[in-house]
Amino acid sequence: MFNNDKLREECGIFGIWALSGEDIDPIRATHTALYCLQHRGQEACGIAANDRGVINCTKGLGLVSDVFNGENLSKLTGNVVLGHVRYATKADNDHFSAQPIVISHMKGNLAIAHNGMITNAPILRAELEQKGCVFHTRTDGEIIAYLIVAERLNSSSIEEAVQKACARLEGAYSLLVMSPRKLIAVRDPHGFRPLCMGTLDGSPVFSSESCAFNAIGAKLVRDVKPGELILVENGVLRSIDMAINTCRSSLCVFEYVYFARPDSVIDSLSVDLARQRMGEFLADEYPVEADVVIGVPDSGLSAAVGYAKRSGIPYGVGFIKNRYITRTFIQPTQRDRENAVRLKLNAMASEVYGKRVVMVDDSVVRGTTVARIVSLLREAGATEVHMRIASPPFVAPCYYGTDVPDKKMLPAANHSIEEMKNIFGVDSLGFLSMNALEVIAKSCSLDFCTSCFTGDYPVVPKNDGPISKYERKLD
Amino acid sequence: MFNNDKLREECGIFGIWALSGEDIDPIRATHTALYCLQHRGQEACGIAANDRGVINCTKGLGLVSDVFNGENLSKLTGNVVLGHVRYATKADNDHFSAQPIVISHMKGNLAIAHNGMITNAPILRAELEQKGCVFHTRTDGEIIAYLIVAERLNSSSIEEAVQKACARLEGAYSLLVMSPRKLIAVRDPHGFRPLCMGTLDGSPVFSSESCAFNAIGAKLVRDVKPGELILVENGVLRSIDMAINTCRSSLCVFEYVYFARPDSVIDSLSVDLARQRMGEFLADEYPVEADVVIGVPDSGLSAAVGYAKRSGIPYGVGFIKNRYITRTFIQPTQRDRENAVRLKLNAMASEVYGKRVVMVDDSVVRGTTVARIVSLLREAGATEVHMRIASPPFVAPCYYGTDVPDKKMLPAANHSIEEMKNIFGVDSLGFLSMNALEVIAKSCSLDFCTSCFTGDYPVVPKNDGPISKYERKLD
Amino acid sequence: MFNNDKLREECGIFGIWALSGEDIDPIRATHTALYCLQHRGQEACGIAANDRGVINCTKGLGLVSDVFNGENLSKLTGNVVLGHVRYATKADNDHFSAQPIVISHMKGNLAIAHNGMITNAPILRAELEQKGCVFHTRTDGEIIAYLIVAERLNSSSIEEAVQKACARLEGAYSLLVMSPRKLIAVRDPHGFRPLCMGTLDGSPVFSSESCAFNAIGAKLVRDVKPGELILVENGVLRSIDMAINTCRSSLCVFEYVYFARPDSVIDSLSVDLARQRMGEFLADEYPVEADVVIGVPDSGLSAAVGYAKRSGIPYGVGFIKNRYITRTFIQPTQRDRENAVRLKLNAMASEVYGKRVVMVDDSVVRGTTVARIVSLLREAGATEVHMRIASPPFVAPCYYGTDVPDKKMLPAANHSIEEMKNIFGVDSLGFLSMNALEVIAKSCSLDFCTSCFTGDYPVVPKNDGPISKYERKLD
């Protein structure tokens, strides 16, 4: 519900190769698509457009509505276009780290848009620096770009260079790469981050999430497969198996839990449906006698609907969220700080007064505002509050592209269910079982990465893990 | 759902008299309250603060988050504070028409915040001009201020002047007036627009809607009564019956239907509950065999919940609304215009595919996007779409403070239910009966103005009605 | 040289009645003219345009280049246009006090642009308030507008109303008034502030200074005479003698000394020539053996040229002024404060090193930076610094439209020439004699107001003078 209580995704990416002759405005389509991917990154965004080999790029800090206007959009021209929205760490929060990254090298220009996190980035960067490479930013995207350029010198094509570069990368990457004459989409062999392809009246489109296709009138064709490289040249698609060896695929389960928009479909599984099923399992695993089921907006709503349907307890709208609170909201003083939760979220007395309430949320990561939200319900007259979490206890940090809280910040890593029940002030507390998650996952063709719930990582980061990585960046 | 399909409210007002000794920041409380009233007016806002008789005011065009920042907030000081958000007509959309209006006259300063529309404004303004009054804006608020000043010369107190001025006013007004030493709240004798009072640790507060009280930690005490004037002096409240003769009270029913936030309570009736009951009545009046009940966000959700509860058909989340679309969204080109609805609203295939869907919305005013919304559901796989409207057919314009569409723009005024069914492309269509509305209204102590559904007006506008009024303003 | 050392003018005004059929863009001409009057007021500006009776106005805080852009200029239409630039006192420094003031009253709309200061403003305002008038600003312009409206009710024409209103005004006013069908220019009977008329290919134009005519390609015709009202109707001019009794005209001598741009001509006397003659008189009255004559930029340059010509001592460029320092320059810390003068002004060692320097400035009002400027010359190697001031000692405050320093702030009112010589650190110091000023003034048809040099006021302010006036405005 509140950003600082949740994980943050790092990026959303979009690309299009507009066929000539079609009545398509690829700049406009990209701009619209970024509005739909905005939930994946709200701190910077950019669009790069390839007009017959000349790549121009407009990017900046802020929301899509902050960065783009009629004037700067109209200056972008070309039929192959990349877009990017990003969440930025403090160290990278500047104009220069916004993506797409556009560079120029011996064989021409290159634009790159990246979603993910490279676990061997420090090693790769050190190697590149030893060869004399010079870095302007602290982004993984720049490392990937430099690897591609380095391989390009010994490759007969850009797609060969991308493949060789990917063979060096460990960790999570969904990539879009634009050269003067080609557009390439790549997904890492684990498939940590989603990437799907579609068609807009025959023109190939790629997106982190399929909800962007709906908005521009495109059709979802399928997901880019883990380890697959899709090359677009002259508007024609070719699939290349990068043949990078991995034990198993590891799609981030948090895409279903929280990150993705519910109207997206990932790996043939509707995100909304997955969340509803989580709610249904919760209803089976933690039934309770109650009068109403409510969700914490927005990410808890689908699971609440599932819980309500399965349990037969009526669904209700339990909270009103204030949609006008933005990043510019002025930091409150001490007393007002307590009111900050009230301002963002108001409990609906009409729905909960005198009732036994089942409150469903998608996950508890830091859990810093849970107790206040529960007390809003109590003040509004709820007689009992039964909290149901549509994911297992979050016990371990993530290395693959999300904003990693320290293990000490994770209540589920430090407290028993009973202790958490008391901390949050609820009458009962239930987390989805790993077993339920696995059953749901069987609807997918892929295996999931569930390391945040298990501590079992598909790829162990080289070089001392994420914290030291960030620290290294500070000097 | 879409602003241009809905009525627009004209204003939200808020006032506070902060008792000394309490740990209250009245500027901050007002600022927070305006965030909660933002849905009532998004084109201009302002705060006026009375610091021992000196009234300072900051106001401007845009959202609360556009106009106010830490710097200009910190320059406002004082313990009695007024706030205002407004919807502006084209003619008034300038800095100078933003409210609160602050003026200076013989007996001192005066600040005024107004929600409503004065039906005899043209006559009053002409009279004032004939006496030599000079107008700087085209707002009703300035007319009211001038009337108060004119009466003040022959009155022993500001509250007496306000009463005399109100006796001259016809139409809708909920007013907050701040003089150097007093704060006055007034509601017109019909009670067209809501106005409630509360207490923040003993300090009196007033607001268009009670949801603002929740956000600042205040308690709702009661509504200001139609025809009541509440005087605050030295922090002490006094209620004065203005004794203005009227046949019956006429609270705008659209406050329950659409305007108010569902978490507000007006005249002791929860807006959410009223809407749920509208949904329940709809379920009784227009039952249908279906698989899921969905609401059109955001104003159709409460009624959909009510319909689902009553009918036993499961509630589902049928649409995802894009929260990042703002006024700055660039006007789309022809083809993209069709996509504009898709961008703002995406139908959830996971919830509607292969299902018979009951789609509940709060009202149909202009109805310009209904057919597109329905076709989103069809494309997403809905096999049947049964549309239920939680209010009666909207057949007549409004003279009391809402953005009035011409009767020619109202489908319900020009088509039969059957015709509308075909125009909207739905399988069945049901509007709430007037009878149901009357039953719900009995929960309230007040009578409603339902002229938009009946064409029967509590106060007939002098001087040729609203259209000529606006035209008059243009010269 | 430095604003805080100098007097500040209150306003510049411009008006045009564009004849149809001519290839004139009156909005553009007004915009250009305001750039030329910018030195008369840099804190707010505005343009009001009359399009067949409908008056629209754009105004705001800041320079002409801050407030106007292609977009808002293009929205202004009409053939009769007023412009205004203003210096604002602290109390009035808000959007609402910017001019032109546009109001609406019984007989139609009115726009007004005012340069000057009304000495009986407190009395007039009190009278108007007693009649019920309501004030939105603290400007004299609003008082004048209300007086005109009040008289309009008993007058057969707007020009009659303006005359009657002017008969009530005391003090300084150069006015432009625009009604739906007329444009009126007025100058107070003392002629304190300048106002001239010209022709742009036959279209009448009015301006505070003639330099604006040069920029738009118009020709100066003559000054509006003290006590004269010029009426423009259908593009035709008519001169009306307002027949307001006054002993003698009193054009502000500081217009020649400092306010006006040197390329302006006031009352047939070139401002540059007047300043050169002041320099020539100084050379006669205070001769000195020296090697170079320099002026303090920009207002001391003309007099320095005159001193050089008359004395035969070569003229040199003694200081370079940094043109990039604007109001947004960040306030320096203690040590840097000493450097602030250095940053704005650099002494030219190449011109003064090892030389005996005559430094000419236009006036000494507060004199707060004189000593630092002199020490810049000493550091740059000047062996002697002889300071010559092209006006008499400034000993008394002003009531007619300039920013009045308290008498205690005026060095010439508190120190002998010898004492000032020591305070400023100069080797000799000479002020222009009153006699010289009188001789120069004989080139004009008008008498001058020289009260700042003599303490002898043409109009004694009612109601305790300027200081109490400002204080009154604060409550």
Place this chain on the structure above:
Amino acid sequence: MFNNDKLREECGIFGIWALSGEDIDPIRATHTALYCLQHRGQEACGIAANDRGVINCTKGLGLVSDVFNGENLSKLTGNVVLGHVRYATKADNDHFSAQPIVISHMKGNLAIAHNGMITNAPILRAELEQKGCVFHTRTDGEIIAYLIVAERLNSSSIEEAVQKACARLEGAYSLLVMSPRKLIAVRDPHGFRPLCMGTLDGSPVFSSESCAFNAIGAKLVRDVKPGELILVENGVLRSIDMAINTCRSSLCVFEYVYFARPDSVIDSLSVDLARQRMGEFLADEYPVEADVVIGVPDSGLSAAVGYAKRSGIPYGVGFIKNRYITRTFIQPTQRDRENAVRLKLNAMASEVYGKRVVMVDDSVVRGTTVARIVSLLREAGATEVHMRIASPPFVAPCYYGTDVPDKKMLPAANHSIEEMKNIFGVDSLGFLSMNALEVIAKSCSLDFCTSCFTGDYPVVPKNDGPISKYERKLD
């Protein structure tokens, strides 16, 4: 006078190593210095600060007053600071090309500020790209940075790497380089661009021009010599002769003619004095009977003073320049375009009416507005206009850091003096002789580059010259 008529300089640079213990604010000093160098580049600026090895940088498009404010200045900390102002070509006019450039490589961070133009840039860039280097901008500064990094890998120190890199560079460069522990100042062996060093209470400072030292209270020590590298480590200076072979030094003569501020001293010669002497030579070479000598502001004023002193003809202020015209001035329409010169410059009739005028300007490059300026004088009543240009005819483009007009754009390259006299509409026309320039130059220890007057280039650009260089950048 008008930017589009003049050459444009590419950059101004400033650096400081603030000794601890001194009461110096190096950020503030840099900020102030950039205000004094603003005339050298007005399209982008930046400051990079080294706080114990961590380099932070704020930069952006616009003037110093646009880019910096109290908030972002306060976030910069450190005792070693670089600043940069730049003129940008169209291709480079983006955020990413602003300087200082800050990069990170194997041996740490590096910030670089560059003034000049590298004539073998295309070759160097191609070589670097072949090694795999990746470019983010089109600036020469990035090429220099990459060369330094490449050499750093095989060097024992940063200063050695800078020397090796400089040995590869051809053309013009005055450089400031900041590593985690060192500050390096370098001037190319021809000394095309100025660079001087000073001391601020013992702390070493470097600046493109000495006028910045005056403003911050520093003292000029001497110029950095052509081919000299100055290393600052722990606040201690060391001079290193880079021993790069060159036939002769070639300080750009246009620094004296136009670029530098007159209060700067370059190579011990005061710019103002050089310009005055040019005026004196002109008086000898092209004497004329006249009544007044005027300069075209601002760059023609010093030479006009010199002409007046030498000829005995009185100096006068002939033009008033409007200081409020900025880049944001809205493009005028056809008719107004003719007025654009009038708006920027007004001829002073009081000084020229009925007189024979000597009009002195510093140079004629494109000459597009000369005729209009002359006609302003004629309109103001000048009976004769004798134009004197304080530099020889400009006949050849420049390759070393100025905005190069095509030879076809240069009137002196295409017309005889007699033809130009007619084109400009003057009664006589004289250009300074090359001989005079050489005599003046003898005051300096350096030789000058006068290729723009002779077509004789000290360094012939590799790779087809400047035009093709820019074209190459476009793909």
